[in-house]
Amino acid sequence: MPDLQFPDLAELLAVAHVVSLPMRVKFRGIVQREALLIRGPLGWGEFSPFPEYGDAEASRWLAAGIEAGWQGFPEPQRNSIPVNATVPAIAADRVPEILARFGRVDAVKVKVAERGQSLDDDAARVAAVREALPDAAIRVDANGGWDVATAVEALTRLAAVGLEYAEQPVPDIAGLAEVRRRLRASGVPVLIAADESVRKEEDPLKVARSGAADLIVVKVAPLGGVRRALAIVAQAGLPAVVSSALDTSVGIRAGLALAAALPELPYACGLGTVSLLAADVTRDSLVPDDGVIRLREVAADPELLAAHAAAPERRDWWLDRLRRVHAVLASGGGGSA
Template sequence: MTTPQPETGFPLPSLEELQAAARVVSLPMRVTFRGVLRRELMLFEGPAGWAEFSPFLEYDDAEAASWLGAAIEAGWHGFPAPLRTSVPVNATVPAVGPEDVPAVLARYDRPRTVKVKVAEAGQTADEDVLRVAAVRDVLPDAALRVDANGGWDPDTAVGVLARLAPFGLQYAEQPAPDIAGLRRVRQELRRRGLAVPVAADESVRKESDPLLVARQDAADLIVVKVQPLGGVRRALKIVAEAGLPAVVSSALDSSVGISAGVALAAALPDLPYACGLGTVALMDGDVVRDRLVPVDGSLPVRAAAADPELLGRYRAAPDREAWWAGRLSRTYRCLATPQR
């Protein structure tokens, strides 16, 4: 072990230990999600269990460092004790056409909450409305939430959310790209009497100060993800300090990564919303035999261990393994060097 990493205080395993424990896989998707048809990720088998390191390919090394810190927590230090044995989760509908919505929802076992992706590049507000309407047609009693991933400007966000409000939205996730925009959207929705709460996602996990969105009164709730925030314990600290309700979500993880999200949800003192941890259902492959997919709208709280045969089946090509090995070395240096 080396010196403690700055964010958690946990001692870091050596780079050589991480390299020896690393496996790289490429998992096929059932539908395009974030433009991804295959999800590449790195896994480690550490002394405390399996861990996932899967920042998206476009993320730079400094941003990926938090993701590596989360993997080290999972694989080398384990998680806090759970307060519950299962967590409720939502189904996720990508930016598909309305005709494809029933098939996407059929992959989930009796979902009670659905998150619908909106504001996809190249699509229109009309397409968003039709997609949400199709979900409501299939599941008339489900709680609905939409996720724009910061894809609207504030004026567009208010206009589209005014059209979606009659569907009874539970909340709108990241309807504008930054904290100032979220605050404008939230204020204008209130002024118009539209009961659509605003949730912050990117404005929590991509900000240097994840508490700024709460201090700026820019959101009604926050979305927290284990890997981008640097681990379960750091995410718990952020939720406690923000003083806002929290939704635990995933970053298109394998079952190994999802198990870390489940550990966070299980350790939160309050869990008022269903979690966005059902995305394994969108994958056509996994590294775990007993996949963490929702049953009756919930996931069990348990560890997930990668299966050797599946690791071999989905092993990434040699050039991609080399790319991830280089990323691991660079990201490790970012994590091990205190920020000044």
């Protein structure tokens, strides 16, 4: 990140707002989504790494937020971004309720491999999505929750409803390659997408070199900004799906900037997740309309920032985290945009 576009800590602290937004349903074990928002000369940025992430990993999220507010986004190639609906690891009978919040969609991502649930639960959830949307593309996301044998068994079974792809069925790159090999050998037509194996690896291109995936999932914040994500996609040479990290509309705006700037956008993006929040920081939320989100600017609303301000102890926790992570980024450690 060029020095002229890197704000000092005092500048960030002066424009920081910490919010806590209720979730409509539990997602990744979360019922309240906390985020720190910063306002730069070119717009709003978001810093919202999940609490368990260390400072080095979180520094990429701060780099992305600073890019949004102090550097701006690349020129768009398109102004309308197709998005998928997201169905958390809920009971099958709640699927219609969740899908209704997204309006018309052509693709749905279904969470599977939730701890404490069974393959029968996953199959019922996926079948409920197929029943509700007979013509939609369905992709499943295991977040690395299976081992190789379980992944092959599960995807062979779930493939009966017609899967567009399976996202991160196992946690490691070698396992992805083996799942992909076994499915191909068995004639199971499920593509493998890498998510955590791109954004959590020190070398995000390793998954492409290893032949472990048919496509990659890219998220702006974990990769350190729109420009760095664009470079990774270009070097990987694989089709890309742009997704979110349960962001507010401020963070989704950065995801839309990435999707808008990619030379090709072959898959619907996972950027409709504001629909999973029961509140937002803007009155013009970036949510799907007829299966797409149209590119537009986002400004946090002062009244909403105040209404959803985090408790004092949580605000202090986030500001302390900002101080530590800014130091990592300023020193050249962690990620960079």
